[in-house]
């Protein structure tokens with residue numbers, strides 16, 4: 001999702017801004033308890049793929065509970081560039097893809113938003129042709145799209161990669177993809193979603209084996225089913241899709257964002273505060289809740305859609321390995337690393353999903369953490385306290401980890417690189433403020449002054 005170029009080494013130093021940098025920064029005065037209730041927004045990764053899925057339908061689509069995020073706005077621009085009408089009314093998007101006309105997505109947009117590549121499936125299914133620039137790598141890994149491409153080829157598409165663009169078309173007269181049995185080498189979320197969308201309008205039955213089981217995949221399947229698609233098995237590792245000739249209009253609400261829930265649960269644990277969160281789907285958070293319990297916090301299910309975090313008196317280290325769902329989510333790795341810096345003893349985090357998702361390590365160490373990395377492992381030795389520091393967010397979840405560390409640290413933390421945070425958290429600072437956090441976004445000049453008055457780690 002992130003738009004920085006791929007960074008070849010783990011734990012590499014990041015660039016701290018010059019005093020002239022006027023981008024806004026987040027100033028957090030840490031060490032305060034929080035309390036209250038948090039209203040959880042719709043899931044970013046569902047909303048984005050549902051927007052792509054709306055291209056499958058040549059009638060009106062209404063998607064509700066859409067979070068207000070930079071990434072959602074960008075995806076809206078991608079759809080508009082294809083000739084789709086899209087309007088936002090409060091938390092709902094009204095999408096009319098009747099006049100979908102353009103098969104080529106603009107590079108400037110796709111390169112900024114990886115999820116926009118996922119339109120390749122619906123575009124191909126609707127128009128018989130799609131030309132999508134390769135999104136390229138990003139701050140957390142190379143993120144190839146070979147599984148998407150191979151799956152579309154198995155369904156009969158002719159796919160060529162030329163001049164950095166994936167050109168896909170369906171040969172033959174009826175311009176329909178053909179159902180196929182597809183085994184994914186890895187349960188990729190994006191590839192499962194691309195192929196599921198493509199298969200909804202294909203001729204015959206598609207079977208996706210070793211499919212991703214993430215809740216966002218299930219949400220997409222439910223959305224497509226609400227439009228008349230025939231899909232079964234979503235949420236298991238085998239999804240069966242029987243193609244239908246067309247889909248009809250829909251009014252659908254996005255599921256709650258399980259990563260936002262997880263981030264606020266960690267906010268409670270790291271500041272030793274009781275927080276209540278709703279709406280949530282507790283079943284989506286089994287691995288996260290298990291790790292919070294191992295660390296010493298209690299997570300109580302107050303109602304079917306409300307969780308309360310009750311932090312323990314001490315925090316214990318634990319080991320975490322990120323895995324495809326239902327394993328521990330890579331999107332919560334950075335936030336848990338922040339929490340483990342303040343937990344007793346040693347913890348080991350192993351990142352298996354993305355090859356370069358440890359940009360937050362160097363920044364947490366600036367705040368007094370004791371973390372060493374080797375390959376895809378991080379060894380975290382708990383310290384008694386963190387201290388506020390100027391830090392730079394390197395990607396979306398890294399920025400959340402720095403906010404969490406800043407809430408717990410002694411003194412003031414100044415976070416640069418907020419464009420990452422804004423991509424994926426719906427008003428994080430507003431929600432934290434309501435809980436009593438001392439957090440504010442300040443203009444870069446004010447922030448730059450504070451940043452420049454503090455020691456900056458030398459670049460390697």
Ligand code: EPU
Nearest residue numbers: 001045115143144145146147148188189190191353354396
């Ligand atoms: N992969 C391949 N080939 C492919 C596709 C994926 O090798 O064709 C590899 C990737 O490089 C990566 C692994 O498979 O190493 C997992 O990638 P996956 O395709 O599952 O991830 P994604 O669909 O690109 C979505 C989320 C990510 C989330 C991952 C894993 C969206 C828009 N993004 O990405 O969200 O981390 O699934 O759960 O749905 C975030 O929200 O911060 C974020 C990065």
